[in-house]
Amino acid sequence: MGHELATIAPGNYVAFTFFIGTMAMMAASVFFFLELNTTPTRWRTSVLVSGIITFIAAVHYYYMRSYNLETGESPTFFRYVDWLLTVPLMCVEFYLITKKAGATIGLLWKLIIASIFMLVTGYIGEAMHGQDASSWVWGTISSVGYAYIVWLVWAGDIAKLAKSSSPAVAAANRYLGWFVLVGWAIYPLGYILGTTGGLFGNQMVADPKAAQYSMDIVYNIGDAVNKIGFGLVIYMLSRKES
Numbered sequence: 001m002g003h004e005l006a007t008i009a010p011g012n013y014v015a016f017t018f019f020i021g022t023m024a025m026m027a028a029s030v031f032f033f034l035e036l037n038t039t040p041t042r043w044r045t046s047v048l049v050s051g052i053i054t055f056i057a058a059v060h061y062y063y064m065r066s067y068n069l070e071t072g073e074s075p076t077f078f079r080y081v082d083w084l085l086t087v088p089l090m091c092v093e094f095y096l097i098t099k100k101a102g103a104t105i106g107l108l109w110k111l112i113i114a115s116i117f118m119l120v121t122g123y124i125g126e127a128m129h130g131q132d133a134s135s136w137v138w139g140t141i142s143s144v145g146y147a148y149i150v151w152l153v154w155a156g157d158i159a160k161l162a163k164s165s166s167p168a169v170a171a172a173n174r175y176l177g178w179f180v181l182v183g184w185a186i187y188p189l190g191y192i193l194g195t196t197g198g199l200f201g202n203q204m205v206a207d208p209k210a211a212q213y214s215m216d217i218v219y220n221i222g223d224a225v226n227k228i229g230f231g232l233v234i235y236m237l238s239r240k241e242s
């Protein structure tokens with residue numbers, strides 16, 4: 001095979017969502033970066049981090065799109081590299097909005113370590129055990145890290161600090177909390193769909209290739225909703241409190 005131009009065939013929804021994902025992440029990054037000019041100083045770092053999150057995703061999506069198009073495979077490794085960079089940055093957003101109310105670096109580390117734990121164990125389950133029954137064990141272990149983040153944001157220190165902060169910060173934390181509780185729950189769903197013959201010994205999707213494809217589509221939707229959604233919540237906060 002020479003170097004032919006890979007094109008997206010009609011009906012190839014996987015490649016199409018990678019393409020749309022690239023565009024959406026790029027557009028969001030341009031928006032957040034350009035809006036920095038008119039963002040009050042206090043919120044500039046937060047909006048900058050929003051732009052960095054979607055920019056990192058845009059670069060990965062650009063790569064994952066061609067990887068998927070040319071190999072027909074899931075870009076699992078680069079998916080997790082993307083998440084390992086962007087999810088800790090989403091944790092930084094929680095720290096930044098509650099910093100004025102007293103959030104410590106120690107609290108930021110709790111969030112970051114929990115997110116890395118969630119992602120590394122998820123990667124082990126997906127990349128090494130995606131075809132066997134122990135994938136559900138890794139998925140469950142990963143969910144412990146996820147549950148801890150949900151708890152910190154809804155009931156733990158982040159929730160307490162946000163409540164003691166301004167009404168705008170408290171409201172932003174609630175919105176972000178919904179993204180973490182509902183938006184992030186999209187990912188374990190993709191994980192279950194992609195686990196061929198592994199989850200509780202059941203095959204969710206009969207064809208291994210179809211299982212992989214549905215997983216990628218679900219992850220791509222999750223990323224667009226969560227990364228851009230997070231950024232917009234932060235952006236709205238920066239406009240409410242100026």
Ligand SMILES: *C/C=C(C)/C=C/C=C(C)/C=C/C1=C(C)CCCC1(C)C
Pocket residue numbers: 083086087090118119121122123138139140142143146184185187188191223226227
């Ligand atoms: C921008 C990317 C984001 C917000 C990615 C979030 C990913 C997760 C919340 C993944 C969670 C998982 C579980 C809770 C169990 C199964 C394995 C994972 C890694 C898919």
